[in-house]
Structures are given as C-alpha cells and as structure tokens.
Amino acid sequence: MLRGRDADRDAQAANREAPAGRVARRLFVHIGGFDPEPPERVYRRFARETGRFRRAWSVLTVMTEPEHRPDGADWTVETTGRNWRVTTRVRLFRWDDLLDAYAAAPWWKRMGRGMLACLDFVAGGALHRYLRTAWRYALFFLYPPLTVLAFAVAAGFGGAALGRATDSALAGVLLGAAVFGALLYGPGRWFKLPLAFDDWTFASAYVRVPPQVLADRLDRLAADLVAATRDGEFDEIVVLGHSLGAVLAIDAIDRALALAPDLGRTGPPVGLVTVGSSVLKIALHGRAVRFRAALARVSVADGPFWVEYQALSDVMNFYKTDPVGDAGLVPSGRPLVRVVRISRMLDPAYYRRIWGRFFRLHCQFVRGNDRRTAYDYFMLACGPLAVRETACLPDGPASAFATDGSLIERAPANAAADVAGSEMMLAR
Structure with missing residues (x-):
C-alpha cells in the first residue's frame, strides 16, 4: 500500500522531473x-x-x-x-445510440438485412480476401449466414418429414416455417445473430459512406483533438x-x-x-x-x-x-x-x-x-x-x-x- x-x-x-516518454x-x-x-x-x-x-x-x-x-x-x-x-x-x-434503430427493427427484418449485407461483402470480394488474409476471421464472417442456413435445413427436414407422414404438403410447409421461425427467435437470439447481422448491415453501409450523424460526431471529435493539442493541458x-x-x-x-x-x-x-x-x-x-x-x-x-x-x-x-x-x-x-x-x-x-x-x-x-x-x-x-x-x-x-x-x-x-x-x- x-x-x-x-x-x-x-x-x-x-512528475516534476519527468523525462521524455x-x-x-x-x-x-x-x-x-x-x-x-x-x-x-x-x-x-x-x-x-x-x-x-x-x-x-x-x-x-x-x-x-x-x-x-x-x-x-x-x-x-x-x-x-x-x-x-x-x-x-x-x-x-x-455511438451506441445510433445502433438503436437497428435493434428496434423486427428480428426477421434484421436477419434479412444482415443476409443481404453478407452477400454484399461476398460480392465486394471481402470474403475471398478474408480467406486469403485471416481464415479465422472468414469463419467469423460465415458464422451468422451458415447458422441461418443450418436452421433452414433443420426446419426443411422437419417439414418434409411431417409432409410425408401426413401426406400433406401444406402441413409440411407450415411446420417447416414454424420451426425455422422458432429457431431464429430462440437459439438465434441466444447465439446473438440479430446483433451480428446488425453489425454487418452497418458495416455494409459504412463501406460506402458513414451515417451523417456519425460523420458529424467524428468531425467534432477531430476538432476537439486538434484543440487539445494546442491548449497545453x-x-x-x-x-x-x-x-x-x-x-x-x-x-x-x-x-x-x-x-x-x-x-x-x-x-x-x-x-x-x-x-x-x-x-x-x-x-x-x-x-x-x-x-x-x-x-x-x-x-x-x-x-x-x-x-x-x-x-x-x-x-x-x-x-x-x-x-x-x-x-x-x-x-x-x-x-x-x-x-x-x-x-x-x-x-x-x-x-x-x-x-x-x-x-x-x-x-x-x-x-x-x-x-x-x-x-x-x-x-x-x-x-x-x-x-x-x-x-x-x-x-x-x-x-x-x-x-x-x-x-x-x-x-x-x-x-x-x-x-x-x-x-x-x-x-x-
């Protein structure tokens, strides 16, 4: 002590005698x-x-x-x-308050926008470059869409099984849709899929141009940094x-x-x-x-x-x-x-x-x-x-x-x- x-x-x-560094x-x-x-x-x-x-x-x-x-x-x-x-x-x-608009959207909309954003990164060549530069990060990128794909496959198998058992395609489709929605809403939330997809949705937009509110805040921060270098504090x-x-x-x-x-x-x-x-x-x-x-x-x-x-x-x-x-x-x-x-x-x-x-x-x-x-x-x-x-x-x-x-x-x-x-x- x-x-x-x-x-x-x-x-x-x-501190009075502080050397360089x-x-x-x-x-x-x-x-x-x-x-x-x-x-x-x-x-x-x-x-x-x-x-x-x-x-x-x-x-x-x-x-x-x-x-x-x-x-x-x-x-x-x-x-x-x-x-x-x-x-x-x-x-x-x-900038957490800027993310509220993402979280306020329905989960199905967040998932849909996120899947489109992931496709944008694939089309923009990012996935290929992730695999070449840091394959672990490529796996992190693939985690949300592959998890959704796994949910869809599980729901499809469940629906197909019920359709064969009941000889009703409609029952199979309804069950498959219900299982897929339940997986997204339950385990999908536990696996933080909505947040992960929001992240990629924001990143896809930022690639082009940052939101104006965020750009304004960055401008103010930059001005504050410059002022701080000049005031001697x-x-x-x-x-x-x-x-x-x-x-x-x-x-x-x-x-x-x-x-x-x-x-x-x-x-x-x-x-x-x-x-x-x-x-x-x-x-x-x-x-x-x-x-x-x-x-x-x-x-x-x-x-x-x-x-x-x-x-x-x-x-x-x-x-x-x-x-x-x-x-x-x-x-x-x-x-x-x-x-x-x-x-x-x-x-x-x-x-x-x-x-x-x-x-x-x-x-x-x-x-x-x-x-x-x-x-x-x-x-x-x-x-x-x-x-x-x-x-x-x-x-x-x-x-x-x-x-x-x-x-x-x-x-x-x-x-x-x-x-x-x-x-x-x-x-x-």
Missing part, C-alpha cells in the same frame, strides 16, 4: 466497437475493471463521476504508483479504437490531420491504438475506396504514433496481419504490430472459464488484466509512460515496473531500435 502524503510527495516530485496528464479517447452499451454501462465496467488493474500493478485509482454529453461522456482518473502519478481525462466517444493524447471502433479511430485521426497536418509533430504527442481491430473488415471490401484513402493517409502521417495489438485467441480480429499492406496499400512501416496472448493476461482458471466465449475474449482488449503482460488497457490509459514508449518496450509495461508498482528508471526508449526489436520478436 502507498503511504498517503509520502506517496503524494514522491509522485509529485517524480513520461506522462502526468493524458487525454484518453475510447471508441468502442459495435456494442450497444450506453455510457452509463461503459463507465460502470471501467470502474469495475480498475479493481483488476489495481491488484495487478499495485497502484491506487480514484475516479470522478461521469459528465454526460450528447456525443459521449467524460470522467477523470487519478492513478498513483509508488513514484509516479497520472491524471487521465477519459473521453468516451458515443495534456502531455499526451491517445485515441484507442476497439473492434469496429478501430475503423472510427482511423477516420477521426484522418479528419484531425485534415484540420492540422502537424498533428503529433507540434504540441503533445498523439498515440493511435487499435485493438481487436476490424480495419481489414472494411478495407478489404472492394468498394471501401473512401476508407482505404483515409487509411493510407494516416499510415504515412509522421505525427501520430500508431500501434496495433493482435491476438490469436480473438477470432474477431485479424491475427498477424499488416492493416495497411494487406489492404492492398503500399506498406508504410506503420502501424507497429504487437502480437499478444490473452491467456497471459488472465488467471488460468478464469481464462479456462471464458475460453470459447469469443465475444468475451474479444473484449479483453478493453478490460483489466490479472497479470502484468505486454498489453494492458489500463496502463495505456492511466500509466506514466507514453504510448510510444510502452509499445516499443519488448515486454510492454511489464518491462517497466517493479513489484511494488514503482516505475523503473531507464533511459528514454530509442524508438527506432525498440520498434525494430519488437518486429524481430514477432517474426520469431
């Missing part, structure tokens, strides 16, 4: 994926998961209540370690996008670069973090011309530092891929790709309990860890090292802290050398 005033004095002194005040923008959770639930989850963060890293945290805005919510986290302190302003980018600005939120994060950074081409080169450093990323989900669609152009611009911008974390056990991300080169763009050396293991983030017993729950594993990228590893969401949000410094360490934040939670003093990372070392590590 920290010793009250002594810990405060030590942390303040450490150290952060005392951070703006942390969280952009979640296609998950209809309102800000209140996201805040409660964040507060709950800080318990794991405190236990794993031997730190103290104090959070304010959220301040709600039309575009999201803000709250502040004070994090104190043995010889450091960080004040983080968390800004939640909201923060030592670092981090934008983290999870799942489909990674696509929105790139879109927001691209819009900010259009407003301020020197973003990240003047003022505080800007970090872009994509985790459990769906960047290639969109970029591999043949019609995603607008997004690929934004992706290309962000990848060559020399201001923001971009790191992407990928994991094998997360079937909803693109494992061991280059989000830029594999999108058919000229490889730029960005982002820095770090492959991490979710199994190492959690206690073995808990990991065994959630193994096979693909959505829960996918969401570990934005949860607290039980163990110190190369990736830690809360260390990126609340830790004293800048994103570039953390990402370039061979073992991430696990390389930088002593058992008691104190930051181990070291020379500022040689970014080029550490990045090269990390890439070599991933290749082994």
